[in-house]
Amino acid sequence: MEKKAKIIATLGPSIYSESKLKSLVNLGVDAFRINFSHNTQGISKIISKIRKVERKVGKKISLIADLQGVKLRIGTIKKTYQKIKLNQTLIFDLDKKPGDNKRVNFPYPKILKKLKKGNKILLDDGKFLFTVIGKKKSSIITKCKSQNCEIKSNKSVHIPKIDIAFNKLTAKDKKDIRTATKLGCNWIALSYLQNEKLITEARKLIKKDMGIISKIENKHALKNITKIIQATDSVMIARGDLAIDIGHSEVPKVQLSLIKKCSQYSKSVIVATQMLESMIENNTATRAEINDIATAIFQGADTVMLSAEAAIGKFPTQAVSTMSKTILSTEKYKREHIEDFKNSIVTNKDPVKSILLSVKDIAYNPNVKAIIVFSNSGKSAKLVSSMRPAAKIVTISPNINISRQVSLLWGVQSINSRDANGWKDMMSISKEIIKKLKFIKNNDFVVITAGLPFGKAGMTNMVRLYKVGT
DSSP, X not given: OOOSSEEEEEOOGGGOSHHHHHHHHHHTEEEEEEETTSOOTTHHHHXXXXXXXXXXXXXXXXXXXXXXXXXXXXXXXXXXXXEEOTTOEEEEESOOSOBOSSEEEOOOHHHHHHOOTTOEEEETTXXXXXXXXXXETTEEEEEEOSTTEEEOTTOEEEOTTOOOOOOSOOHHHHHHHHHHHHHTOSEEEEOSOOSTHHHHHHHXXXXXXXXXXXXXXXXXXXXXXXXXXXXXXXXXXXHHHHHHHHOGGGHHHHHHHHHHHHHHTTOEEEEESSTTGGGGTOSSOXXXXXXXXXXXXXXXXXXXXXXXXXXXXXXXXXXXXXXXXXXXXXXXXXXXXXXXXXXXXXXXXXXXXXXXXXXXXXXXXXXXXXXXXXXXXXXXXXXXXXXOOSSEEEEEESOHHXXXXXXXXXXXXXXXXXXXXXXXXXXXXXXXXXHHOTXXXXXXXXXXXXXXXXXXXXXXXXEEEEETTO
């Protein structure tokens, strides 16, 4: 049985070889994330390897360009890391030279001006705490308040109680969008957005066959969440920064609330950060981590993500295997107790949603083995996926980038094929594909959905129940 929920693995030196990439895809990875907050030099060669693996394995793979946004980061550090002792002083300054155990670069002069004695600074997703004890014209002096502190290049900085307005893409983000487009990325992930304005701006800069993932990582985004969900294509619950901003104990209820809300609006949702954190160093997961993955799947997440576990971890293949096994086990339970997990969808009198909801009801018949969705823009594929039908979802698109984009969605097997030029041609394409799908036999039923006239995006208005072999 194939899993329905999808897995994202973050690219990094631990998985750059073609053999490692292929192993991860075979174990269940459906998409790779490029973190544009770090050095992306040579990434085009890695993407070439991914596309080579895609052809060999015969499975469409999504590429996600994760933009840096205004997430604050320190500069580079000498050596792999620098140790800072408890109560030791550390200077944050504007000097771009690599830092050491006495000072680090903090390239934000406006924020340095705002900082005062007593302000707290959190480094590396909140792992290490520093308190401001003094200030100069172009630097601040802090005292380390954490045991076993190790600082590394470009690690995140969070400063509680200091708000930074972020309603426009940075120059770096715009440049990275151009790079991501050239690289053939299928999704753009927007970091640290506070409202829907960033989504609107990004939409004008990306190609029509690219999707937008909105990362929810601060209280401002939560206040504007309905408009964000309506404007975006997908939501990522980025629990690291979110926990720092709203408090760790608030994250579980926010996660559940966001997954429910995304389901109602038929938007996919990704749960990210520290899902298998211990497997960066260990070849087995903790019971709490397994439970964390299962909880996300029980709640209805489309996708779960590996960050450092894949990028720099010692056991990336074991991490992916662990995640896949947990998903499969959890999904088996959900199928056996389907009444406990049915989701509610807001149609808002949208006739296309109403048509596709009827597809879901038909697909609960055990004799219906698949839903074949002709989708030029990916919109119909996203809607069918959000409805969580029992039958397998097979999407057909003439656009390879759309095929790759929708492969990230729950339950979707994505196929790139020529566009149908009429009703008969649609049936001909469907029959050709059915022959290649080993899980469909003669006398099985499939539901076929498409939009008439063909080639017009967003116009799903036809449903056909087809008995294979007739």
